[in-house]
Amino acid sequence: MQLDEIQAIFFQECEEGLATVEANLAEARDAAPDPETINTIFRAVHSIKGGAGAFGFDALQSFSHHLETVLDLLRTGERAPTPELIGLLFAAFDVLSDHVAAAQSGGPAPADAAVLERLEAVAHGSADAAPADAATAEDAGEPAEEPMDFDLDALLASIDLPGAPAAPQADWRVTFRPGRGAFDNGGDPLPLLREMEAMGGRVVALDQTQLPLLDALAVDECWIGWTFMLPAAVSRDDIEAIFDFVADSCTLVIARADEAEPEPVPEPVAVATVPVAPVAPPPPPVAAAPVPVAVPATEDRNAAPSPTIRVELDKLDRLVNLVGELVITQAMLAQRLSLHGVGTIDELSDLDHLTRELQDSAMSIRAQPxxxxxxxxxxxxxxxxxxxxxxxxxxxxxxxxxxxxxxxxxxxxxxxxxxxxxxxxxxxxxxxxxxxxxxxxxxxxxxxxxxxxxxxxxxxxxxxxxxxxxxxxxxxxxxxxxxxxxxxxxxxxxxxxxxxxxxxxxxxxxxxxxxxxxxxxxxxxxxxxxxxxxxxxxxxxxxxxxxxLTLAILDGMVVSVGGQTYVIPLAHIVESLRPQSGEVRGFGPDAGVLDVRGAYLPILSVGRLLGVAEACVEPTESVLVVVETDAGQAILMVDGIQDQRQVVVKSLEANYAPVPGLAGATVLGDGRVALILDVETLVQRHRGDSYRALAA
The missing domain is CATH 3.30.565.10 (Histidine kinase-like ATPase, C-terminal domain)
Incomplete structure (x- = not known):
């Protein structure tokens, strides 16, 4: 998989992560957030930060880090989720979205100084993050407890207690060996090593025992491992966070330097995986032995998510177009057999059924909420x-x-x-x-x-x-x-x-x-x-x-008006009928209405509205199609009904020019081009013309 493809997957993951953050922030704003809500937001921001670092988006990584710091204080309870703080998180989310967009487009990073300053203020103890007990005491009218003006830790450290040995502060020893196929998943170990170095770590050992001879060396696989020593002041959580995205596909041991050296863990057995973005955890290795200090699992391994696959939109478009052509070909075949006197046959009915199912399936792939x-x-x-x-x-x-x-x-x-x-x-x-x-x-x-x-x-x-x-x-x-x-x-x-x-x-x-x-x-x-x-x-x-719902295929009724052929979308049609003499009543100079089940509906001559020559003008000699619109029901007057079928919509705007009253065009089974009526526009135009005629 090319780097550009992996990067594209990263930005798709960013979109999903941003949607998760916004949805959970909305929940936090509307009600007191539970720990899982805050953890979900934290994990999404942390994923964006990790991917940004892997791809070298420094501005995005830096901002994500500052936002992550405040979120970490929230999830540990060191800061309270006040309305002011939730409002700040919303502002930070907006800037984070801008950072992602800038990284994706290659444009300049957004101005984030003001929000960063507010995040820093919260991280270092602003009024927004006042302890809950102090705020409660103040609200109740009781004097808040005065903070101590001396350093208790320093005071205790200055007391020399006989016979009490000092607590050891051993450094951390981190042994890290990437999985053999780390590069396949975009899991370059170099950024992880740099993060440990930035925490004050230093390499004390290099494991080359798995390195093969030159003739067996595959340059796209990982063969070596490292042992780092990190200062005792670094927390275990910070170390584990470095390996969040690769913990399941590498050998990782985190221990205090004064603990016994753990037994070496065998190299995981190689398994075939689908390449994914570096921000998503790869599949777990097969038969991985337990390690003395395990990184806690964050997901239920038994829960099997629905399998998904990312497909380029161009491929889906091609599939939909091919299905559309198949629909046209099936209609042509039915038309040709009909012209030769062949009636309905089972195989043709099966083909029609399968074609419709294929069309529905293809369109459902393109459907999105x-x-x-x-x-x-x-x-x-x-x-x-x-x-x-x-x-x-x-x-x-x-x-x-x-x-x-x-x-x-x-x-x-x-x-x-x-x-x-x-x-x-x-x-x-x-x-x-x-x-x-x-x-x-x-x-x-x-x-x-x-x-x-x-x-x-x-x-x-x-x-x-x-x-x-x-x-x-x-x-x-x-x-x-x-x-x-x-x-x-x-x-x-x-x-x-x-x-x-x-x-x-x-x-x-x-x-x-x-x-x-x-x-x-x-x-x-x-x-x-x-x-x-x-x-x-x-x-x-x-x-x-x-x-x-779709711009590709619809069910329609094929009608004739003068010498032209049109398609009325079936979703608008209520019924069709032929009026008897005397049932149509005049309304205005050139309009008429028909009583349909107790309601007088206006009759719209499609020929007159579209300027079709030789169109039938007498309602009793025409077919009246009752249609449903947002403005209510109306009647379209056409010369006759030819057929009812599924048609493939072709854009007039893309292939010719927009035409008022027409929603598109299609190719019929006999090769003729039929225009698709825009029923709503025709009804609105008729109502406007009728009102102006009466007002005149």
Whole structure:
């Protein structure tokens, strides 16, 4: 395995470690942390520090070390987890994330002096870390016990007690022999030797007994061992910490220098291992003999984690593309057999079933929880609290909802804009909230769920909502709409997505430049999704993103409109029907409605909306497809239904250009290209046209 590959695995491990740290810090903030929570945070930071040292990321290693020192004081009970200290750990976590990003990109290290100074203050005894008993006495109104003004250890040392021998302070003797295949796992022993040297250690013996003759020497294997002497002042924990990541694949003996020399431990039997990053412990050696002073195990060896494998995204993309081509080929085969008069055969049905299962399996490999995106939000909230002076409580739901990796990667920016908008424009200042009877702390709720074959992500706040008169006035002021424009409430709400629109009074690093929500809408539409708003003035607003679960394959109904062929996504379809004469009623100059089970639904002519010549204009001679959208149900009028099948989605934006009302294209079994309808956009466009026609 090349060094670059091992480094890439290290950064993946860093991402997982950072996610663990943030999640456990959130638990520590919300409730008194238990020892395991602190230990989990400590282990994650320690892993990042160890990997950073192995790869020479000095700035990352140094900062991790200072953070680790404070965490160690927490887990030993020398410092109390006060709200101030937890807040400092959050700030340190943000800087640590920046250090990891800088190391990964090769950019300059972030400014960390201010946070380092605070960490140093805590490490050397600041007010944040006051003993719990002293704080309790002070809170109870009792005078805290005065600290002793003399050094008790020095006083005892000055007393000469006859017949009492001085306690020996023997140095540490550390015998270390790396496993034969240490280099296969990126386990270069040199950084470990340097760490012992930095602690004041010196080499007193070199074990070359296993070194073979030159003709049998393999340069990529470890053959020698070392014996170090370290000062007695060094703690055993510090020594053991050096070997945390290699303890299971090496011979390691830690003993006091005055103890008997332990029996030599035989070289572990070589086993085949999968190369992993240096920050992850390698598999345990086979038949390793016990050592006199064992490093305590930190994991249950009997617990068998689910096996995983890291695969390059390009390989997954190729797999998904091949499955898509297989779906097209299977459809072509079915079409060809149908043209030759061959009906349904068992083998063809089996092929269709297996193709669908293969497609589902391939897509599930690419699926990822949206948690990876949601995990960024707490830091954004903290930064906004510091920048605005507002108090915000974040509520998260559905973070394990899975969606295609491509969608996960591309919703980060829209989500960031929505969160910033909710805090900056939505929530009031604490004193304002208290004055109107609300809690001083505002709430931002982030949720994700699967709905009708799509993923729905919502960002809701309990702030002041959208002030429609103010939004309209700002739009007129900026020339976005004419002063006499007749707009519905929904259309006024959607003005916030217009380029250049902003209601901020001043320009800041958070808002006011008129860019943000228009970027959100463009990015969401590029994913084949849509964004909606619901707002109640004085109560709050909810922004809803509706996105496809996957950008590759969907089930659809193939329909004809004029001389064109279109696909309606099956997730939107409720039913199809043919109306009888007199059942369709006029509504406006060119619109009609149909009573469907007691509800009058608008009829949308797909031909008229997309400008298709020779499309049928008479509802009673057409097929009406009832569809479900976020705005409610509506009816799409098409000339006829051809088929229902699974189709492979091809991006119009990547291969041609974005077209309003169309979500993509596909290749049918007979080789024809069919366009996929964006049902939500068509319904919204129809509603806007109808309202303006009635208002005129």
């Amino acid at each position: 949206v948690k990876s995106v949601f995990n960024r939000v707490p830091r954004i909230i903290r930064e906004l609290e510091a920048g605005t002076g507002k108090r915000v409580r974040l509520e998260v739901e559905g973070e394990m909802t899975e969606v295609d990796k491509t969608v996960v990667e591309r919703i980060g920016e829209p989500l960031t804009h929505m969160i910033r908008n909710a805090v900056d424009h939505g929530l009031e200042m604490p004193d304002e909230r208290v004055a109107i009877g609300k809690p001083a702390e505002g709430v931002v709720r982030l949720a994700a769920e699967h709905r009708s074959g799509r993923i729905v992500i919502s960002v809701a706040d309990d702030g002041k909502g959208i002030d429609l008169p103010r939004v309209r006035a700002k739009a007129v002021e900026r020339g976005i709409i004419a002063p006499d424009a007749n707009l519905s409430d929904e259309e006024i709400e959607n003005l916030i997505f217009a380029p250049g629109f902003s209601t901020a009074a001043t320009v800041s690093n958070i808002s006011g430049r008129g860019v943000g929500m228009d970027v959100v809408r463009r990015n969401v539409q590029a994913l084949g999704g849509r964004i909606g708003i619901t707002s109640r003035f004085g109560k709050g607003s909810t922004f809803t993103l509706t996105l496809p």
